[in-house]
Amino acid sequence: MHELSITQNILNIVTEHAKRAGAQKVTAINLVVGELTGFVDDSIQFYFDMLSPETIAAGAKLAIRRVPAEIRCRACGEVFALQGHKWSCPKCSAPGGEILSGREFFIESIEVV
Amino acid sequence: MKVSIVEGILSANDELAAQNRQLLDQYGICVLNVMASPGSGKTSLILRTIEALQGRLRVGVIEGDIASSVDADRVATKSVPVVQINTGGQCHLDAPMTRRALAQLPLADLDLIIIENVGNLICPVDFKLGEDLNVMIASAPEGDDKPYKYPSIFVAVDAVVINKVDLLPYVHFDVAAFRKLVTGMNPDVRIFEVSCETGQGIGEWAEWVAEQRAKRSRT
Numbered sequence: 001m002h003e004l005s006i007t008q009n010i011l012n013i014v015t016e017h018a019k020r021a022g023a024q025k026v027t028a029i030n031l032v033v034g035e036l037t038g039f040v041d042d043s044i045q046f047y048f049d050m051l052s053p054e055t056i057a058a059g060a061k062l063a064i065r066r067v068p069a070e071i072r073c074r075a076c077g078e079v080f081a082l083q084g085h086k087w088s089c090p091k092c093s094a095p096g097g098e099i100l101s102g103r104e105f106f107i108e109s110i111e112v113v
Numbered sequence: 114m115k116v117s118i119v120e121g122i123l124s125a126n127d128e129l130a131a132q133n134r135q136l137l138d139q140y141g142i143c144v145l146n147v148m149a150s151p152g153s154g155k156t157s158l159i160l161r162t163i164e165a166l167q168g169r170l171r172v173g174v175i176e177g178d179i180a181s182s183v184d185a186d187r188v189a190t191k192s193v194p195v196v197q198i199n200t201g202g203q204c205h206l207d208a209p210m211t212r213r214a215l216a217q218l219p220l221a222d223l224d225l226i227i228i229e230n231v232g233n234l235i236c237p238v239d240f241k242l243g244e245d246l247n248v249m250i251a252s253a254p255e256g257d258d259k260p261y262k263y264p265s266i267f268v269a270v271d272a273v274v275i276n277k278v279d280l281l282p283y284v285h286f287d288v289a290a291f292r293k294l295v296t297g298m299n300p301d302v303r304i305f306e307v308s309c310e311t312g313q314g315i316g317e318w319a320e321w322v323a324e325q326r327a328k329r330s331r332t
Contacts (some may be wrong), residue, residue: 002204002236009122021116031122036265039237039249074297087261087294095290099268105239107118 003040006049014110018056023049023112026057031107035069035082036102069102088094115281117318124241129208133215133243135257140220143326146226146242148266149250151232153274157309158250158318159227163191165319167279170224170326177206177231184229194218205237206230214241226325234263238270252276254284257291260298260328267295272303 009109010029018026035076041064052058073096075105088095122129137144144324149155156176163172174195176185179185185197196214198206206228228244230237237248247270251259254277260267266304267273275288292304303321 002239005203005207006122008229010127012125013118013120013122017120019118021114023114023116038265046133061254075213075301082264083332087264094297095294096299099264099298105267109115109117109119112114112116 003043028111034104071097130241146244153252
């Protein structure tokens with residue numbers, strides 16, 4: 001549900017930066033979304049298609065780079081990928097761990113003409 | 114041409130949350146953002162907290178729900194200022210909604226504001242409101258596997274309240290394993306075991322809230 005307001009935010013930021021760059025048109029938007037955030041690619045795309053016509057970003061390609069979740073074991077320091085929902089260290093089996101990546105949610109860049 | 118941006122998509126909300134924070138700091142108010150699934154006991158914990166802190170702290174409440182004023186009506190019976198926000202379908206509160214609710218509270222007469230977020234373990238954690246502390250409730254009947262399913266909220270909170278511990282004999286909830294997992298994810302977290310039904314553990318929880326407020330008090 002919240003992807004609607006999120007997508008509006010994306011459009012606002014993109015429009016502001018595109019105007020500042022003196023662009024006529026935005027051709028691509030490069031987003032970075034961590035695996036642990038609650039944001040769904042298809043849903044962002046759906047709302048983008050709905051909200052972007054009539055804007056400077058109409059027809060822009062939405063490229064979403066997903067960042068996998070990486071965890072560091074607090075017991076032995078092993079860094080491992082969070083596979084499925086297994087929050088235990090593959091080396092020493094300690095539960096939990098520190099999240100190194102996977103919570104990203106930002107606009108990296110845009111392509112403009 | 115490529116234009117580098119690297120701007121957080123929630124930056125507008127973050128900015129407004131920071132403004133809310135500034136406003137609250139002027140009044141020396143401590144704010145708790147209470148998040149949990151529907152039916153975990155958010156309103157019950159708030160009512161218990163108000164009772165436990167009566168005479169010590171002046172409490173105000175912001176109730177967030179998709180619809181209805183059922184929760185605000187329950188809180189109003191405690192004779193504390195309460196504002197109901199109906200999000201009209203949105204699954205979380207955000208900083209602008211909080212801003213409007215704060216404008217309706219007598220800030221000069223409050224020490225603590227408890228915000229009850231919309232019942233949901235996913236998105237509320239992404240939207241800052243201007244809170245000092247994030248708190249979540251994990252009630253025993255929900256099961257002890259929730260940290261695996263919703264890790265983002267468990268790593269973001271300052272405290273986890275295990276509610277409905279009076280039901281532990283009847284449900285699958287291994288408190289020791291849950292504590293170990295949550296502490297592994299978030300070593301600074303405080304974990305409380307309470308029952309809003311019987312009042313068990315409420316004293317310790319309320320004491321922690323009062324301590325947090327005292328730490329942030331200007332006077």
